[in-house]
Amino acid sequence: xxxxxxxxxxxxxxxxxxxxxxxxxxxxxxxxxxxxxxxxxxxxxxxxxxxxxxxxxxxxxxxxxxxxxxxxxxxxxxxxxxxxxxxxxxxxxxxxxxxxxxxxxxxxxxxxxxxxxxxxxxxxxxxxxxxxxxxxxxxxxxxxxxxxxxxxxxxxxxxxxxxxxxxxxxxxxxxxxxxxxxxxxxxxxxxxxxxxxxxxxxxxxxxxxxxxxxxxxxxxxxxxxxxxxxxxxxxxxxxxxxxxxxxxxxxxxxxxxxxxxxxxxxx
Numbered sequence: 065x066x067x068x069x070x071x072x073x074x075x076x077x078x079x080x081x082x083x084x085x086x087x088x089x090x091x092x093x094x095x096x097x098x099x100x101x102x103x104x105x106x107x108x109x110x111x112x113x114x115x116x117x118x119x120x121x122x123x124x125x126x127x128x129x130x131x132x133x134x135x136x137x138x139x140x141x142x143x144x145x146x147x148x149x150x151x152x153x154x155x156x157x158x159x160x161x162x163x164x165x166x167x168x169x170x171x172x173x174x175x176x177x178x179x180x181x182x183x184x185x186x187x188x189x190x191x192x193x194x195x196x197x198x199x200x201x202x203x204x205x206x207x208x209x210x211x212x213x214x215x216x217x218x219x220x221x222x223x224x225x226x227x228x229x230x231x232x233x234x235x236x237x238x239x240x241x242x243x244x245x246x247x248x249x250x251x252x253x254x255x256x257x258x259x260x261x262x263x264x265x266x267x268x269x270x271x272x273x274x275x276x277x278x279x280x281x282x283x284x285x286x287x288x289x290x291x292x293x294x295x296x297x298x299x300x301x302x303x304x305x306x307x308x309x310x311x312x313x314x315x316x317x318x319x320x321x322x323x324x325x326x327x328x329x330x331x
Contacts, residue, residue: 071096074147079157083262087300093121102128130183150201162271180228204249216330240320251319258326293328
């Protein structure tokens with residue numbers, strides 16, 4: 065990745081304290097952006113930001129429950145005030161609660177919708193208000209929403225999660241159309257990551273075993289690898305590199321797109 069691709073850009077990454085979000089924050093900073101990590105894990109977010117700052121990049125952290133409209137307003141204000149602008153939003157925060165369809169719980173479905181759908185929708189809202197002409201930042205920008213390969217395939221025990229990640233895809237495309245038609249100067253895209261060996265990814269493998277869909281975690285992971293033409297799991301850095309590309313001027317004529325970063329699993 066070329067340093068300097070995002071020089072002068074100011075980014076907010078939700079769910080950036082760990083996993084894919086932390087890798088994205090690091091990659092954006094490496095490419096020249098100043099980054100703000102928004103997360104409910106406030107202490108871990110600060111720790112991740114400190115680690116990025118030690119590389120010489122500008123980095124900070126802000127408490128953010130993405131399902132809370134007022135917290136979004138405060139977080140965006142913090143980004144503008146502390147970083148001096150707002151050009152990039154990465155809607156990465158998300159949760160997955162595994163369940164067979166016959167065992168679905170209303171509370172679990174509502175919780176996933178609150179974080180995965182409402183959270184992304186509110187992020188788009190506040191990014192648009194800040195980045196569009198006349199907004200707090202007012203220079204346009206780029207939004208990348210993190211969907212999932214689960215939005216493109218039928219995989220057992222993740223019906224609720226798949227539904228919410230499919231909604232992220234639709235939010236992306238409508239938002240991109242609105243931003244273009246209204247002259248906001250904001251590009252909106254999404255990525256579909258494949259399974260990565262993060263805490264969340266490995267919990268899914270454990271849950272698959274608990275639901276008697278695989279005899280052990282190794283078999284659960286092997287089943288995913290067997291469905292992936294490139295024959296392995298994704299790395300967080302591979303997801304992050306794709307997101308940096310979509311934020312950069314290299315992708316200046318790309319909006320309303322969904323980019324698979326799944327080793328071919330969803331094709």
